[in-house]
Amino acid sequence: MNTEIEYLKNIAEEIAANQNKKPLTKPDKHLQVEAKRLEQAITVKLHTIDNFTQRETFYHNILSKLVIIADILFDISDNINPDVRLLLNLLDAVRRIVPSEVSPKLQLPKAFIHDQKQIVIDSWKDQEQRLKIQNVDSKLIEVAAIPFSRFATTKHKLYWRDFIWLKGYEEKLENLDWENADCASPDEALMSMLIGIDFNDDRFFIFCKKYIKTRLDRHHLKKRRLAELAECEKLILQDTQNEQPTYNHRRHDISFKLISWIKKESDAIKLNEALDEDMFKIEFNWDVDTIALFWKYLMEHGVTKMVNIEVYAKQIAATCSSKGKVEFKWETIKGRFYGKDQKYLKKIYDPLTSVIEDIRRFLR
Incomplete structure (x- = not known):
């Protein structure tokens, strides 16, 4: 089959080499005979290949080579003359043999476009x-x-x-x-x-x-x-x-x-x-441990409403930030509610004592 295709291509190249740009009224007779013979040969060959992959590959290769030949003839004058139309008809006839198997990768002939x-x-x-x-x-x-x-x-x-x-x-x-x-x-x-x-x-x-x-x-x-x-x-x-x-x-x-x-x-x-x-969180100058203890004592002494510990921890995490840390997890707060470390207790005690002293001066 490659021999027949090459022969048709040689005919097209000979026509192109002559550079005959005069309007044609009918296709080259030699080209016409070989195109008809090739169409029959391709039809027989496609119907004898049972393996889908082999048939698909053969089909794509044949169509691709016919596109090249059609482009050779079209490039002579950038127009669709009888020779080019003959190749387009051949391509269409071959395409119709198994239209569902035309590869999407098949390049379109310039003449078709x-x-x-x-x-x-x-x-x-x-x-x-x-x-x-x-x-x-x-x-x-x-x-x-x-x-x-x-x-x-x-x-x-x-x-x-x-x-x-x-x-x-x-x-x-x-x-x-x-x-x-x-x-x-x-x-x-x-x-x-x-x-x-x-x-x-x-x-x-x-x-x-x-x-x-x-x-x-x-x-x-x-x-x-x-x-x-x-x-x-x-x-x-x-x-x-x-x-x-x-x-x-x-x-x-x-x-x-x-x-x-x-x-x-x-x-x-x-x-x-x-x-x-x-931006609207209360920014404490304390660490997380001190903040947790502070809020725990506020709730225990009735300053804040008594709620579930887990809910309380989530409220604190949502509204407060610690020194150098914008966010902390509510689980961390919950785990620090019951700390007894003296340094954290003192961090709360000292400023609260000062607050009490300030308030005491205004009490009557």
Whole structure:
């Protein structure tokens, strides 16, 4: 089979070497005969390979080599002449033998991309008009156009996975039920769909972050902001479908990126909340042992309400900080309630004695 492929490639290279840029009315006869013969040979070969892995490998190699030949002919004039069309038809015929086994890694022929460009452009014009009728945000429409414009204008290589993803996206757009979408707005309905098909382009990621921040800005209480982030995370998880390949297979899926960002935002809010709470703690110039004894005596002598020891320890840990230590565990406080060390007792005794003396002067 390699011999037949190489022979067809040699014919294409000879045609390219002649650099005949004049318009053709029909394909090269030699090329036409060999293409037909090769199609028959490939069909027979594919039907005789029972092992799936071997057939898949053979199939991908054959299609890849035919793409190279098609590109050789297309590069002559950057146009689809009868010779190029012949190769495109051959590729399509071979693809149809076992269409489910076409590798997503198969590079698309330049002529195929050229052939599809106007179709893709016209399709987007129709979709764009539908989005405008629904009053979708203009910036979100620009983001939604990215897959179409990428296919129509890119100078980079495109693969079968790119074309299949685009066709799936096009179908989703056409079938989007705006009236019955379980979303608060057309913007959210479109975003929900884009998350569902894993449109993980960075520009969509940035748009989603800005949208979530807009929702957050409606709330000033930190608990409300955390609740809003939790709601956004829930909606993203509900939208995640994993029904088709990701838009950009080299990047994390959009759900992973958004949820990771939401978790970081939530952590930052919680940290700031903790820092704010620390600012209002009573800062003692004592160590933890002395603080624990002091509060224990206050409760025992009725200065504070008699409560469960564990609860009391948690209250102290939440409202007090020790010398050189902003936070300490309530378990530490609980364990120090019954200390009898003289140095800790003296630390309490000396300032309290001074307090008593000051108060005594004002008593009548």
